[in-house]
Amino acid sequence: MAKRFDYRQAIELAKVFKKHNVKYLFIGKSGAIILGYPDTTQDVDIFPEKTPENCKKIVSALLELKFPLTKTEQEEILKGKDFVQIRTGPFDIDLVFAPDGIESFNDAISRSVEVEGLPVCSINDIIKSKEAAKRVRDKESLPRLKAFRDWLLKR
Amino acid sequence: MKLRKDLTNTFVCDFESAARRSLKERLNYSFIHTYKPVLDDPPYFRSFRTISEYRRWAEKKLPAWLGYGKKI
Numbered sequence: 001m002a003k004r005f006d007y008r009q010a011i012e013l014a015k016v017f018k019k020h021n022v023k024y025l026f027i028g029k030s031g032a033i034i035l036g037y038p039d040t041t042q043d044v045d046i047f048p049e050k051t052p053e054n055c056k057k058i059v060s061a062l063l064e065l066k067f068p069l070t071k072t073e074q075e076e077i078l079k080g081k082d083f084v085q086i087r088t089g090p091f092d093i094d095l096v097f098a099p100d101g102i103e104s105f106n107d108a109i110s111r112s113v114e115v116e117g118l119p120v121c122s123i124n125d126i127i128k129s130k131e132a133a134k135r136v137r138d139k140e141s142l143p144r145l146k147a148f149r150d151w152l153l154k155r
Numbered sequence: 156m157k158l159r160k161d162l163t164n165t166f167v168c169d170f171e172s173a174a175r176r177s178l179k180e181r182l183n184y185s186f187i188h189t190y191k192p193v194l195d196d197p198p199y200f201r202s203f204r205t206i207s208e209y210r211r212w213a214e215k216k217l218p219a220w221l222g223y224g225k226k227i
Contacts, residue, residue, distance in 0.1 A: 007182040033185045038173035040187050069200075076202040083209040087199035091186075098206050116178050133210070137222030147166040 005030070005044050005091040013044075013065060014117050020061040023049035025112050026120045027099055027129060029141070034120045035113070037148045039141070043092035047121060049105040050080060050097040058095065066090055101125075101132025123149045193217050 017024060026034055028045030048058055059074045067089035069077075077084055077095065084095040102108050102125055111122040121129075127145055130138040173181060193216055203209035213223040 004188055005182070005186040007179040010182055030186075033181060034178065036170070036173055036181070038169045038181070038185075040185050042186065042188055042191070044186075073200045073202075076200070079202075081202040082205045083203040085194075085201040087195065096206070100206060118178075134225050135210075135223055136226060140222065143162075144166055147163055148170055151167055151170045 003089075003091050009091050010034075010044075010118060011116075014119075016061050016064050018117075020057045020064070022057045022061050023054050023105070023109070024058075024119065025105075025108055026118060027096060027108075027126060028094075031120045032123065032126050032145060032148070034115050034118050035123055035126075036152065037123075037145065039144075043094055045094045045096055047096050047099055047102070047105065047108065049109075050082075052078070052080070055080065062086075062089070062093075067093075099129045099132075101128040101130075123152055191217075191221060194221075 025031070025047045026045070027047040029037075029039060029041040030044045033039060033041060048054055055078050059069065059077050062069060062077075063074075067086060069086075069088075073086075080097070082096075082098040084097075086093050086095070102121075108121055108125050109119075111125055113120055113122060123145075127142065127149060130142055130145065176184075203212065210223075214225065217223045219226075
């Protein structure tokens with residue numbers, strides 16, 4: 001059953017991920033919203049660095065955040081899958097280890113920004129990723145997202 | 156694709172309005188839930204070896220109107 005993500009949970013996630021030294025970025029529409037983009041979304045998209053070490057830290061962090069991951073589910077994250085969707089926890093989360101349109105985590109983090117302790121992909125990377133995904137839902141939202149990028153860069 | 160000026164102006168009003176709200180307000184109001192067939196049904200944990208595999212699954216399994224495919 002899907003649960004709503006809110007500010008308190010965002011801060012808690014950032015605190016626990018930092019405690020476990022997880023390397024990650026917010027991406028997708030949730031990332032854009034953190035950057036100031038006015039829109040709605042249903043789940044949190046996280047772009048973590050895909051290394052065995054980081055995956056172990058993610059599992060530890062998610063368990064501390066009270067995600068009831070079974071041993072099998074933990075193994076799936078540790079196996080190095082590119083996309084993991086979790087709907088059993090205190091909020092819905094997608095772990096997107098290889099987002100379309102972004103060459104590497106290191107490249108993304110070099111362009112990332114931090115908003116009140118929340119590390120976020122740059123708006124350009126969020127847009128690039130949505131363009132590369134070529135989904136109908138992304139094509140519909142891209143013009144407004146690009147207008148936001150242009151406005152944000154002028155500020 | 157170039158946006159119509161009136162649309163751009165409307166968007167800019169939205170962006171400026173959002174900029175006056177705190178991160179806390181924006182996050183608390185932005186995350187909403189509406190039921191999405193298949194995605195919000197069991198199993199509640201899914202993993203895919205590659206993003207392409209996920210995209211193929213989404214295109215095959217999710218209703219087209221959710222917009223996860225390449226066309227409606």
